[in-house]
Amino acid sequence: MKIILTGIQPSGTPHLGNYFGAMQPAIERQNVADLQAVYFIADYHALTSIEKADELRHHTFGAAAAWLACGLDPARTILFRQSDVPQVQELAWLLSVVTPMGLLQRAHSYKDKIAQGAETNHGLFAYPVLMAADILLYNSDLVPVGRDQKQHLEIARDIAQKFNDRFAPIFKLPEPIISEATGIIPGIDGRKMSKSYDNGIPIFGEEKEIKKAVMSIKTDSTPIDQPKQIEGTVLGQLMRAVDPGHYEKFKAHAATPGVGYGDLKKELLTVITARFQPFQEKYRHYQAHPGEVEAVLRDGANRARALAAPVLEKARQAIGLSS
Numbered sequence: 001m002k003i004i005l006t007g008i009q010p011s012g013t014p015h016l017g018n019y020f021g022a023m024q025p026a027i028e029r030q031n032v033a034d035l036q037a038v039y040f041i042a043d044y045h046a047l048t049s050i051e052k053a054d055e056l057r058h059h060t061f062g063a064a065a066a067w068l069a070c071g072l073d074p075a076r077t078i079l080f081r082q083s084d085v086p087q088v089q090e091l092a093w094l095l096s097v098v099t100p101m102g103l104l105q106r107a108h109s110y111k112d113k114i115a116q117g118a119e120t121n122h123g124l125f126a127y128p129v130l131m132a133a134d135i136l137l138y139n140s141d142l143v144p145v146g147r148d149q150k151q152h153l154e155i156a157r158d159i160a161q162k163f164n165d166r167f168a169p170i171f172k173l174p175e176p177i178i179s180e181a182t183g184i185i186p187g188i189d190g191r192k193m194s195k196s197y198d199n200g201i202p203i204f205g206e207e208k209e210i211k212k213a214v215m216s217i218k219t220d221s222t223p224i225d226q227p228k229q230i231e232g233t234v235l236g237q238l239m240r241a242v243d244p245g246h247y248e249k250f251k252a253h254a255a256t257p258g259v260g261y262g263d264l265k266k267e268l269l270t271v272i273t274a275r276f277q278p279f280q281e282k283y284r285h286y287q288a289h290p291g292e293v294e295a296v297l298r299d300g301a302n303r304a305r306a307l308a309a310p311v312l313e314k315a316r317q318a319i320g321l322s323s
Contacts, residue, residue, distance in 0.1 A: 002141040003307075004035050004177075007042040007082070007134060010050075010059035014066050015200030016272075017185040017193030020241050023070050026144065030076040037077040038138050038304065039067070041297075044082045044089075044130060048123045064293050066204065069282035078307075080300035082134065087308040092126075092133040094315050098162040099129050108151050132156035136171045137308045144177040168318035170311070185241055186234045188217045201238075203276050204283045214269045219261040227255040228264065235264055243271045 006026050014023065030037045043060050050056045060081060072079060082088060104110065107128050114120060135143055135156045143153050153176045160171035186192065187199025194200070201213045217234050230236035230251060240247045254264055286293050316322040 001034055001036045003038055003138055004029055004142040004144070005038045005040075005135055005138055005140040005174075006144055007040055007045070007131070008063050008067065010041050010043055010046050010056065010063040012059055012195060013062065013202045013204050015193055015195070015202050016238065016241070017187065017200060019070065019203055020185050021146075022144075023067060027067070027071045029144075030073055035142075038140070038307070039072070039077055039079050040082045040085075040134065040304070041080070042082050042134075045127065048121070048127060061290060061293060064297055065283055065286035065290075068286060068293065068296065069204075069279045071279075074296045074300065078300045078303045079296055080304045081297055084297065084301035085137070085304050085308055087305065087312045088130070088133045088137050091137050091312055091315060092130045094319055095132055095136070095159050095163060096126065096129050098166055099132075099159050100162075103155060103158060104128060107155065128152060128155045129159065132159045135174055136160055137311055138304065139172055139307065139311055140174045141172060142177050143174050147178060150176055150178065163315070163318075168314075170314050170318050184237070186237050188213055188234065190218050190234055201272070204280055210272065211269055214272065215262070215265050217265055217268075222261075224260040225257050227257055228259065228261065230254045230264070235261070235268060239268055239271065242268070242275050246271055 006022075026037070026039065029035055041060050041063050043056060046056060046059065050059065064079065064081075067079065068074070104125055110125060110127065113124060118124060131152055132155065135153070136159075143156075145153055153174065157173045160173055164171055187194065187197055188201065189197065189199045191197050191199060202209060205213075217238075219233070219235065222228055230239075235254075236247070236251070239250045250264070250267060253259055253267065313322060
C-alpha cells in the first residue's frame with residue numbers, strides 16, 4: 001500500500017474553507033483501497049506561533065476531535081500527535097546536516113512571515129527541515145499540498161536526495177498531490193476563506209455565531225423586486241459547495257422577483273445546518289468524552305512509531321550512528 005501523509009495544523013476551530021479544501025478530500029482518501037492514510041496533528045510546528053501551553057493543548061485536542069467528528073475513521077487511518085513520535089526530532093537533526101542554508105533562506109513561507117513581522121527564531125527558519133522529517137520518516141509516497149505549499153515538498157525532496165547521495169538511498173522521494181480546491185471556498189467578504197482574514201463560517205461554532213457569519217455575507221445592491229444573479233457570487237459558491245444538489249433550486253429561487261438576499265442567506269443557513277449538524281453533535285460528544293480522543297491519538301502514535309522506527313534505524317546506520 002502507498003502511504004499518503006497529511007499534517008493538520010492545530011490552529012483553532014475549522015471553517016467551511018478548511019473542510020472543503022482539506023478535511024473532506026483527506027477523509028475521502030481513507031476509503032481508497034491501496035492507500036494507507038497517515039495524518040498527524042502538527043503540535044511541534046505550532047510552537048512557532050502558539051506560546052501558551054493551555055492554548056496548544058486546547059487546539060491540538062480540538063483538531064483531533066474535529067477530524068473525528070467529520071468522519072475520519074481511526075480503524076482506516078493513523079491519526080496521532082506529532083510530538084508523540086519523538087523519532088521525528090532525531091531525523092530532523094540527521095537531515096539538518098545535509099541541508100544547505102541557502103535552501104532554507106529561499107523558503108517562501110519564511111520570507112513571507114518575516115515580512116509580516118514574525119520573530120526571526122531558529123524554529124521558524126528550520127521549519128522545512130522538521131517538515132521534511134515528518135514526510136520522510138513514514139516512507140510517504142504521496143503528500144497533498146496546495147499550489148502555495150508545493151515548495152515545502154520540493155525542499156523535502158531536495159533534502160532527501162542530498163542525504164541519499166551522501167550516505168545511502170534510504171528515503172523515498174514523495175510525489176505531491178496538488179489540490180485545486182483549497183482556494184475556491186470564498187469567505188463572507190469575497191476573499192479566500194481564511195482565519196487570517198477573519199471571514200470564515202465556523203463548522204462547530206455556536207448557532208448564533210454561524211448565523212451571524214452567514215447573514216454577513218457580502219452581496220450587491222440589486223433591489224428586492226429584481227432577480228438576483230448568484231452564479232459566481234459568494235452565496236452561489238457556498239451553496240454549490242455545501243449542497244450541490246440544491247444549487248439549481250437555489251439559483252431559480254434567487255431569480256424570483258421579490259426574493260431578497262436575506263431570504264437567500266437564510267436558505268443557505270438552513271442547508272449548512274442540515275449538512276453539519278451531525279458533525280456538530282459528534283464534536284460535542286468528543287468534548288464531553290475527551291478520553292475517547294486521547295485513546296485514538298495514543299493508538300495512532302503506536303502505529304506511527306512502528307512505521308517510523310525502521311526508517312530511522314536505516315538512516316542511523318547509513319550515517320554511522322548504528323552498527
